[in-house]
Amino acid sequence: xxxxxxxTSAQRTTFANxxxxxxxxxxxxxxxxxxxxxxxxxxxxxxxYSIILSLQDRRAGAVxxxxxRNFERIFESAIFRESVGHTVVFLVGYVLVTMVASLAVxxxxxxxxxxxxxxxxLLFIPWVIxxxxxxLIFGLLVVPEYGLLSPILSNPTLFPPKxxxxxxxxxxxxxxAGFPFPPAPAMVYLILASSWRALPFIxxxxxxxxxxxxxxxxxxxxxxxxxxxxxxxxxxxxxxxPTMVVxxxxxxxxxxxxxxxxxxxxxxxxxxxxxxxxxxxxxxxFQRLEFGRAAALAVFMAVINLALILLTLRVSRVDxxxx
Amino acid sequence: MLLPIALTxxxxxxxxxxxxxxxxxxxxxxxxxxxxGIQHCRFVLEGYERVLIPKPAPGSLLxxxxxxxxxxxxxxxxxxxAFSSAALVFILAxxxxxxFSRYRFRGRxxxxxxxxxxxxxxxxxxxxxxxxxxxxxxxxNIPGYDERMFMVLVYVGFQLPFAVWVVKSxxxxxxxxxxxxxxxxxxxxxxxxxxIVVPLATPGLMAAFxxxxxxxxxxxxxxxxxxxxxxxxxxxxxxxDFLSQNIINYQxxxxxxxxxxxPVVILFLFTRRVFFEAMTxxxxxx
Numbered sequence: 032x033x034x035x036x037x038x039t040s041a042q043r044t045t046f047a048n049x050x051x052x053x054x055x056x057x058x059x060x061x062x063x064x065x066x067x068x069x070x071x072x073x074x075x076x077x078x079x080y081s082i083i084l085s086l087q088d089r090r091a092g093a094v095x096x097x098x099x100r101n102f103e104r105i106f107e108s109a110i111f112r113e114s115v116g117h118t119v120v121f122l123v124g125y126v127l128v129t130m131v132a133s134l135a136v137x138x139x140x141x142x143x144x145x146x147x148x149x150x151x152x153l154l155f156i157p158w159v160i161x162x163x164x165x166x167l168i169f170g171l172l173v174v175p176e177y178g179l180l181s182p183i184l185s186n187p188t189l190f191p192p193k194x195x196x197x198x199x200x201x202x203x204x205x206x207x208a209g210f211p212f213p214p215a216p217a218m219v220y221l222i223l224a225s226s227w228r229a230l231p232f233i234x235x236x237x238x239x240x241x242x243x244x245x246x247x248x249x250x251x252x253x254x255x256x257x258x259x260x261x262x263x264x265x266x267x268x269x270x271x272x273p274t275m276v277v278x279x280x281x282x283x284x285x286x287x288x289x290x291x292x293x294x295x296x297x298x299x300x301x302x303x304x305x306x307x308x309x310x311x312x313x314x315x316x317f318q319r320l321e322f323g324r325a326a327a328l329a330v331f332m333a334v335i336n337l338a339l340i341l342l343t344l345r346v347s348r349v350d351x352x353x354x
Numbered sequence: 355m356l357l358p359i360a361l362t363x364x365x366x367x368x369x370x371x372x373x374x375x376x377x378x379x380x381x382x383x384x385x386x387x388x389x390x391g392i393q394h395c396r397f398v399l400e401g402y403e404r405v406l407i408p409k410p411a412p413g414s415l416l417x418x419x420x421x422x423x424x425x426x427x428x429x430x431x432x433x434x435x436a437f438s439s440a441a442l443v444f445i446l447a448x449x450x451x452x453x454f455s456r457y458r459f460r461g462r463x464x465x466x467x468x469x470x471x472x473x474x475x476x477x478x479x480x481x482x483x484x485x486x487x488x489x490x491x492x493x494x495n496i497p498g499y500d501e502r503m504f505m506v507l508v509y510v511g512f513q514l515p516f517a518v519w520v521v522k523s524x525x526x527x528x529x530x531x532x533x534x535x536x537x538x539x540x541x542x543x544x545x546x547x548x549x550i551v552v553p554l555a556t557p558g559l560m561a562a563f564x565x566x567x568x569x570x571x572x573x574x575x576x577x578x579x580x581x582x583x584x585x586x587x588x589x590x591x592x593x594x595d596f597l598s599q600n601i602i603n604y605q606x607x608x609x610x611x612x613x614x615x616x617p618v619v620i621l622f623l624f625t626r627r628v629f630f631e632a633m634t635x636x637x638x639x640x
Binding site: 055058059060062063065066069070072073074076077078080081084151152153154155156157158159160161162163164167168169170171172174176177178179181182227230231235284287288290291294295309312313316317322325326329330332333336337339340341343344 | 355356358359361362365373374375378380446447449450452453454457459465467469470471472473474475476477478479480481482483484485486487507508510511512514515518542543544568571572573574575579590593594596597604607608611614615618619621622623626630
């Protein structure tokens with residue numbers, strides 16, 4: 032093919048060239064069009080549909096507009112309130128365990144361990160393992176009597192009075208009526224399994240932030256006589272705070288919506304001890320087929336998600352401005 | 355960190371009799387007389403055999419066929435979904451990322467922020483509507499329609515927003531002068547994208563591809579709810595199914611876990627640098 036030469040004025044008047052010119056002028060639109068179409072069908076339309084569905088009652092086959100009745104019914108139901116409690120307990124535990132553990136690992140990796148790339152990558156394997164599989168792996172470890180951890184768990188001296196069976200032990204009596212704390216052993220285990228999976232990613236985030244802490248600041252603080260803890264709490268943590276907030280929101284988003292682990296590890300049980308909001312959405316929508324109420328719950332969760340992501344955006348923009 | 359994985363690997367190579375011992379043993383290395391030694395270890399492939407169920411088939415390439423449903427149906431399906439969604443995301447995110455990176459048009463910022471906000475909407479809350487769409491599409495009896503197409507579309511829709519951001523931020527790092535030189539040589543914008551930008555932004559595009567591939571591979575709930583026929587179900591559904599079938603056969607479950615997780619773990623180990631870059635980049639920015 033001959034190389035393209037700049038168009039002469041005579042050529043430019045031809046019809047085909049006019050089209051080509053138009054195409055080039057509006058190129059961004061054509062480049063974006065496929066993406067926007069897909070997003071409209073898969074993201075935008077379902078969002079609108081959920082909102083409409085949440086205002087309707089379709090159980091009898093006929094469509095009836097019921098206003099906010101679905102929302103009222105879901106918010107008033109006992110299982111919703113209980114699930115909110117479970118979700119709060121799960122989120123707090125999940126965020127705390129993951130943040131503290133990731134920070135510890137990141138500090139360790141940043142300080143002296145010069146791990147080769149392969150070892151570092153091995154450490155990060157949990158991150159790419161599917162949540163369903165993580166649930167199965169952790170589930171196998173605590174099968175009563177046969178699981179490899181069961182000798183430890185069923186030891187009555189470690190866990191009085193008669194050992195622990197994670198899949199079946201009911202939650203202890205709550206301290207505050209109506210709020211599921213302290214949680215059931217299954218919930219604690221669910222938190223640990225979730226944190227295990229989230230740890231590599233958060234560690235990576237924090238490690239990247241730690242690398243940006245200037246060594247001069249750390250050095251001068253040390254010369255001024257700052258102890259290790261002082262160094263950590265007064266110097267390092269404030270410097271990586273924006274990243275920690277991003278990590279926090281990231282964890283909360285993942286924690287609210289994560290359902291695979293609940294599916295494969297506890298299925299909401301024992302009883303309803305690990306019935307978090309995401310699993311409740313599944314049970315109402317796809318097991319009891321109460322689409323209106325499920326849609327109301329979905330809208331509620333989507334609003335929380337949007338709020339979280341917009342907050343994240345704000346925080347990370349602050350991050351950009353300061354760096 | 356790796357302990358649960360190591361224990362699962364260990365379990366997957368045990369015999370059923372050793373898995374079902376009370377109390378459980380870590381290593382099945384004791385002789386019947388009670389003595390313990392490495393030479394007594396009994397590791398078998400029984401678990402793997404029962405996942406794969408190889409049957410001799412003289413005509414095929416390796417001399418046998420895998421007849422276990424997991425590897426004859428579910429895993430190939432998952433591969434199909436993951437690969438085709440990743441390829442589509444690669445193309446669409448490349449085009450959209452180029453538009454966002456190189457053109458200033460009305461509504462650009464708004465669109466960018468909207469796309470970023472969408473990344474926070476989970477698949478879960480849209481599933482009711484998508485489920486209804488899947489049912490309607492099946493009923494509509496469109497000739498040539500296959501529920502696998504809808505599944506891929508759903509995955510693309512959910513992986514695309516983040517990919518657009520990753521790709522855009524990589525495109526931003528490529529100096530525009532290179533393209534301007536190409537324009538002077540008579541290249542159109544699309545030609546510049548293909549010949550200059552894409553080759554230079556390969557790490558970013560690869561990251562978008564790989565992230566999408568791994569995410570779709572690991573996805574469970576959408577595949578579980580939107581697909582109805584057994585022949586088109588995914589590997590994660592297969593795992594879930596295993597759980598209900600093999601209540602006692604823990605070594606089979608462990609072997610299935612290992613086999614289904616292995617492809618993405620290996621992929622990750624070979625391409626870890628791309629992953630690390632893209633994830634920190636994307637997450638710190640949003």
